Structures are given as structure tokens and as C-alpha cells.
Amino acid sequence: MTQKQRPPAVPALCKPLAPDGGWGWMVVLGVALANMTTQSLVSTFGLLFGQALHDMGQATTGAALVMNFMSATTNLSGLITGPIMKLLSYRQVALIGAVLFSMGLLLSSMATNITHLILTYSILSGLGLGLTGPSSFVALSTYFNTKRGRAVGLALVGTGMGQMLMPQVVRFFLEWYDFSGAMLLLSAISLHAVFAAWLYRPLEGPSESKPVEDPELRSLRRISNAEMSSELGMEVIAPEVREDEVKKVKECDLEEEIT
Template identity: 40%
Template sequence: MADGGWIVVIGVSVVNLCTRSIEPSFGLLFGDLLKEMGVETTGAAIIMSTLDALINFSGLFVGPIIRAFSYRKVSLLGSALSGLGLILTYPASTMAHLLITYSIINGLGVGLTSSSTFVALNNYFVKRRGQAVGFSLAGTAFGMMLMPQAVKLLLDLYSFRGTILILGAFALNGIVGSSLLQPAKWHFVPQSKTEEELGYHQEMETIKETEDEDAELAEGQTLITNKVTSDLAIKTLDELSKPGGLARKSTFPRNFSTMSFMGNRKRKNSIDSASSVSRLDFTGSSIHLQFDSKEIDEPMYGSARQLRRNMSYPGVQLSPQHKIIQVHPTPVKKKPKKTAWQKIVVFMDFDLLKDPIYLNLVFGLSIFYVAEQNFKMVTPFFFKDIGYDKSDVALFLSVQALTDILARLILPPICDRLLISKRTLFMTGIFVLGICRSVLAEQTEWTMIMIWLFVCGFFRGAALINFTITISEYSSLEKLPAAFGLHMVGKGLFVVVFGPLLGQIRDKTGSFPICLHSQTFLIMLCCLAWTIEYAVRYFRTRSAESDTDTTTT
């Protein structure tokens, strides 16, 4: 299982490298084309916001699709769509063309691969989930380090149209990585059970005859026989106690301590050894089973034997007097039919939206995601605005990605050993990251920019290794595809609302530093919302503990 799990990590890393590493180089790749179209920062924000919206809105149906097919097939489809979207962007000359090919087709493909690869990792890893996610995301960070240099080189050689064709062909290599995402059940090793575990029974339980034993019983040996079609012949225990009245092989399921039968591994031997005990339990008592013949028709006679199996007579307190147990058929209550909306809620797991903690979790992750995506889009324009050329911009992005990779490789083993939730670690990381980015926004010197990009990259990696794990940490494995999918939808909604707003802030103010500070403000909103939740939960826990202490006293 371990070997198969790390192969899946390699596959996920390849998929991320091929489909997501181009995103930070958007401004570098599309900058000249957007300038020719006469589109300002707002146009770039619309393209990126639409891309993110498709990536995340795919989560609305990716959960049911993964359940219906498999995460491997969904990842294969996503990788193919991502490469196709980039290739079709080749002749783009209008905003509409870019939105359809790059934002919609490519975005849908990236969304499918993101969800399916995340579910694949969580099916393989539990204890080392942080390391697995960190190593798999290292593929993305490695691509982010190399891609700016590669994009600059390709643009110099082939211009935009040749570059986008090459990048589209590169994205199709994600199909190779997707093929490595084998279903986890292929690698399950069945646990061997000892003889004691196989023969274990509960201390008190009903042991029933098997179908083979039931077939061996003669009809005259059963407690209830069918003499005529409308009457039931009733045998009292007085009659059964006579020779031949009750066969050695018991017809009653019995409640008794199974600990005394641990040495007997054969069911028949266990039942035979307790048959005399069963008769002694009824000494001095007589019992009749009387059925209401008006409510029982012919098929009921055939079920009398089944009824005999499910009645546990030693649990009935009997007196020496004559007692009658009347058994009447219980009407089966029909379950009310679910409405179409209720079926949709169950199928899509919309009941998660009733959980306030989950909603607050999605809010924080979504608001941070908007700030992160906008930062990746704006920074190339910011560096150009303060006088740096494409070579410097490519170097800046590569340095940031380098420290990002270091954080993803170094920190996951440490974080997995800390007795701190991944959500708390993520919140700490983004808090420091927001402050560092605001400091970076005020720098203009080459050396200081390099230093703060180095720091920002490290804390970005420290935060993102725990970004998706906060969802898997909160959700069960069965609910994980739906929880992650709805979380992606939340991110998409926030990107649609706040993405263009951040672009408008830049265009209205004419200042990139103010735009970067507004991103830090969104990050701090996430920290504030989660801190309030932590405080409320803490005081509720203290209040509940004090009430418990008072009650105990």
C-alpha cells in the first residue's frame, strides 16, 4: 500500500506540474496580447476570474462524477481538457476567444484534475497526509520556478502563438500522471484473522441454525406444523418433553454464554451441546403460540419457521401457569417518498451547508484564495510598473517559487508531528504572509525585492501545504468529494465577486501597492473570522465544563 501511495504522489505531482504551473506566468505570457487588445488590468482580472470560477464551479458536480466513475477517469478527462483549451487559444485575438478557450475549457479541465487528485491522495494517506500533499504540490511549485524562464525563452523564439501551442502540448502530459492514479482498493491487503478472532462471539447472543440444518429437520419436528390449511397444530412443552416430542437437534435459537463454546469451532457441535440446556430452561412451564387465523393466510405458514428462528424464549419470564403468546402481524409502515429536491440534497450532500463551522471554513479559504490568485496575476505588472524588464520579472517569480518548493519539502514532516490542527497552522502562515506582502509592496530596490520575495515564497508554501488539508481534516472520507467540491464552488463565487473588484481598485487608484494592500486586507478577514469561531467554541466548551462540574457537585 505504501509503494502504491507514493506512486500516486508522483502522478499527482506530474498532473499539477503540467496543468497549473502556467498560472503565475499569466501576466508574462498574455501581457503583450492584452496590450494589443487595449485591455487594462481589469480585463486581465476578468480572464483570471473566469478561469478561477470554472476551476471552482466544477466542484459542484465533481463529487457525484467521482462517485459515479473514479478519480482516475476524472483526472484523465481534466488533463485532456486543459491541454485542449491551451491549444485552442492559439488563434485568439479577442477577449471572448480567450474567455472561451483559456478560461472556460482550460479552467474546467484544471478543476476536474484538482478535485480528483486531491481525493486520490486522501484515499491513500491518513497519517502522512501532510507530507503527501506537500510533496505532490511541489510539482506545482517546481513548475512555477521553471515556467517563467521557459515562457520568456519561448516568447523570444516563437512569440505568443507558438508559445501557447507548446504549453498546450506540455499540459497534455498530465494524462500520463493521471494514469498513475490507480484506485486505492487495488492495493488493499486483506488482514489475516486468527482462529480466535474468527470464532469470537459476543458474551450473550442468539445463535441460529443454518439453512442446511433447517433443511435436515423433519416437518414433524418443528414447533409449528401445518395439519390443515386453516388450522395450526400447537404443541405444548408437556408434549414436547415426551420421548420423540422434541428431537435432539433443537429448533429454538437460544441465548446463552458463548464463552463456554470457544473450543468448539463447528456450529452444529455448539448447537447440539446446548440443546439439553434449552429444554431445562422451560421446566415447569408450558407455552402455546396462537395465531389469529383471520389475519394469516397461506403464505404465513411458510414463515412460521422464520418466526421460530427469531424468538428468543429464555428471555421470556414464564410462570407455572398456562400462558399464551399471541403474535399478530405488524403492519409495515411505508416510508414517505422523497421529493425531487430532497433527492438532490442527498445526492449532492448539500446538508453540509447546514454546518456553520464548515461554512466559516469555506469562507476563510475562499477569501484567501481570491487574494492569492490576484497576487499571482498582479505582481508581473507591478514589477514592470516600477521599471523592471521581462528578465527581471522572470527571475523574481522563479526565486519566489524556489523558496515555495523548499517550504513544501521541509515543513510537511514537521507539521505532521505537531499536535496542532492544520487549520491553525494555515491561519498562522497566511497571517505572516499577508504582512510580508504588504512590506514587499513598498519596495523598489532590486535587493530588497529579492529578500522579501524569498520570505514571501517560503510562507506561501508553508500556508498552501495545509490549504486543502483543512477540508480533509474536518470531513469524513465519504463526505470528502462533496465537501471539497462545495468548497471549490465557494471559492468560485468569491473570485467572481472580489476578483474584478481588486482589479477596479488598481485601475481607479492607479497604484499597485494599494492593490497589494487590499489583498492583505482579505487575508486578515480570514484570520479574523476563524479567530472569532475559535473564541466562541472555547467559551462554549468552558461553559459546558463548568455546568458539568456544578452538576457533579
């Protein structure tokens, strides 16, 4: 007599659906604002630090050291951005990066030698920039799928506008204030990236997700059923996974790519 046995349900995977709009456009605004107030300041390095490095006696070599250390720190921070984003949301990572970047500018206002600038501007601000950039584009990729190209293009408008406006702002600050005053004001401007990061609202809730069964799990279920039938001599019925048995596990595709 053939026995029928119901095997345990296999959970399906659930991924957040990119809404391609809605609050996603606020995320685009946030990324544009973050780019304008952080990345755009890097392009004003020569104008901002030129006289200060000359006063330190490091006009040429010092400029190369500060910029190279900052570039290295920003790029190497990618090694820790992925693991951090497994522990924290992209909003939290962007907030940390924005605070570090602003703090680096604030501490650079008190710099009296090249070593001080490397520690504050190159390393601290560079690390903040390295955390803010990737987390911002992870937020964009989470909210947009079919309209991702348009969203990224609009977000990069902030970088372009910042690179046009920031040199004028820096020149105005240096004319009316000294180097320290200009750095303090730029530090305050860069804090707008904190507000921008608050707009990176993570996708949460069952209304924004739907269960999607992983093909590998489906194949695994079939193989398991066949093995049970041959070993136990039973006809195993593979039921459809009921909605109340589906365990929703949220994943973000871009986080896997970063890893």
C-alpha cells in the same frame, strides 16, 4: 417450548485500506507532475498574455476578466466534481480534466479577441483545472492515512518547482516563438498531466481491503433480535456473520466529504 431461529445475516461494510506506501509514492509523483504542468501555468498569466491582451486593446480590463472568469470556473466546478466522482474513478476524472486543460490552451493559441480567450482559457482550461486538482488529492487521501501529510507536502513540491521553472520556460518560448507558438508548446507540456493521471491507480481487490462491521449495523441487529424475541416469543440467536456471508462494499471517505 422455546424455538431458536437464525435471522438473516446483515452485511458488513468494507473500506479500502490506505497502504501508506507502495504504489502510493507513484501517485505522489503523479500529483506533483500534474501540479507542475497545470497549476503552475496559471501563475504565468501576466507574462504569457500581457502582449497578446495589449494587441487586442484589453491590457487591463481584459486581464481582470480572463483571470476572474477562470477563477470562478475553477471554483464552481467543485459543484460537479463530487457527483462526477460518484460515477467515475478519480483517475478518469483527472484524465478528463487534463485533456480539457490542454485543449483550452490549444484553442487559446488561435484567440484574436477577449471573448475567445474567456471561452477557451478561462472556461475550458478552468474547468479542466477544477477537475484535476480535487481528483488528484482524492487519490492521495486514498493511498495515505498516517503518512498523508508527508505525501501532500511532497506532491506540493511539484507546484513550487513549476512556479520557479515555468516563467523561464514561457519567456523562452515567447522570445523564440510568437504567442500562438508558445501556447501550442505549453499545451503539449500540459499533456504530461494525462500521463500523471494514469498513475492514479484505484485501490481494488480483496487483498487491499478487509471487512469492517459498521457499529450502526451491529446495533440494528441487536434491536431487531430483541423485537423478534418479544413479538414472536422465540429466543433468537444472533450468530456471528460468517465470512462467506459478508458482502464487501467499498467506500472512499474523501468522496463522502466532497459530497
